[in-house]
Amino acid sequence: MPTENAIDLEELRQELIRPGGLWRKVDLVAETGSTNADLAASARQGEVSGAVLITDYQSAGRGRQGRTWTAPPASGIAMSILVRPAGIDPSRWTWLSLLAGLAVSDGVRRAADLAAVLKWPNDVLIAGRKVCGILSERVDTAEGPACVVGIGINVGFAPQLPEMRYPGAALGGSVEAALEAFTAALARRLAEWRRDGFEAVRAHWLAKAGPLGAEVDVKLGNELVRGRFGGVDHEGALLLETSSGPRRIVSGELLGRAA
Numbered sequence: 001m002p003t004e005n006a007i008d009l010e011e012l013r014q015e016l017i018r019p020g021g022l023w024r025k026v027d028l029v030a031e032t033g034s035t036n037a038d039l040a041a042s043a044r045q046g047e048v049s050g051a052v053l054i055t056d057y058q059s060a061g062r063g064r065q066g067r068t069w070t071a072p073p074a075s076g077i078a079m080s081i082l083v084r085p086a087g088i089d090p091s092r093w094t095w096l097s098l099l100a101g102l103a104v105s106d107g108v109r110r111a112a113d114l115a116a117v118l119k120w121p122n123d124v125l126i127a128g129r130k131v132c133g134i135l136s137e138r139v140d141t142a143e144g145p146a147c148v149v150g151i152g153i154n155v156g157f158a159p160q161l162p163e164m165r166y167p168g169a170a171l172g173g174s175v176e177a178a179l180e181a182f183t184a185a186l187a188r189r190l191a192e193w194r195r196d197g198f199e200a201v202r203a204h205w206l207a208k209a210g211p212l213g214a215e216v217d218v219k220l221g222n223e224l225v226r227g228r229f230g231g232v233d234h235e236g237a238l239l240l241e242t243s244s245g246p247r248r249i250v251s252g253e254l255l256g257r258a259a
Contacts, residue, residue: 007054007176015180016052022083022187024050031057035080036137036150042082043139043146049084052183058152075157076170077179080150081186082139087194090138090145094236094250095198097122097136098205100149103189104132105208107182112171118209120238120254129158129169153178198234206231216240219253229254 009028016023025048032038035053042051058078085093104124105116108131117125124132135150155175158168171178193201210216210229218225218240227247230239238249 007056007179012176012179016183022050022190023052023081023183024048026052026054028054028056031055031059033059034150035078036135036148039080039082039148040137040139043148044141046141046143047082049082049146051082052079053081054079054179076155077151077153077175077182079179080148081183082146082148083190084144084146085190085194092198092235093136093138093145093147095193095201096147096149097134098232098236099189099193099201100134100136100151100186101132102201102205102208103186104134104151104153104182106185106189107178108171110185111178111181112173114171116208118205120209120232121236123166125166126169126171128166130154130166131169131171151182153182202232202234217255218249219255220249220251225249225252 007028009026012028013026016026032055035055035058039047039051039053042053055078083096085096098118098121101118101122101124105118108114108116108124108126114126116131119125122134122136123130124134132151132153134152137148137150139146139148154168154170155173155178156170158170189201192204206212212229212231214229216227216229218227218238225240225242225247227240227242230241230246233239233248238252238254240247240249
């Protein structure tokens with residue numbers, strides 16, 4: 001799919017930075033190793049909550065379980081945000097990856113009028129193809145704990161790598177328009193989380209995830225656990241109904257049931 005690549009930073013700042021809004025600082029760099037690493041370093045130096053860092057090209061992007069993530073320059077969205085969710089215990093910050101995925105699904109609908117499915121804990125799929133990956137990392141700073149949420153969205157390029165379990169999907173259209181849609185949606189979802197609590201947000205997340213009771217496999221290192229999808233709990237852990245009883249999974253890879 002073709003994409004309109006140019007990002008007008010000043011225009012983007014005008015769209016995102018509003019009085020009383022979540023986003024307080026927006027920066028764009030032509031190239032970097034990892035926006036998550038850069039923003040985490042800035043957080044330790046006192047960077048403000050609500051900072052957004054975007055790059056045209058990320059040469060050492062990281063996913064979960066040490067995987068790398070790269071895309072051609074100006075072909076998609078590689079960004080990180082810094083948040084310090086006030087009034088929410090850091091043990092609940094594991095919900096930030098799920099919230100980011102929910103916001104991306106909102107943005108996909110707004111930017112491309114496409115339905116997106118959420119795959120626990122951090123992927124967004126369109127028609128069974130991966131369009132977005134998310135990596136959240138806690139950062140301890142002198143001002144207290146913070147969280148850096150990295151979001152990679154395919155806009156004009158759909159990677160097809162041998163190690164990818166799901167083929168890639170590309171959103172198409174304008175990178176800047178997609179950025180505006182996703183960041184606005186994320187601000188709304190974070191506000192909803194603070195205002196209404198995790199139960200309300202969990203209901204919205206589950207509505208866009210696989211159906212409850214669906215048969216799934218979960219990869220835990222070299223172990224494969226089979227069961228039925230039971231949703232997620234108040235800390236974002238996966239709930240699985242297995243033949244040996246309920247199981248709570250904090251870290252793993254959710255798979256569809258093999259044929």
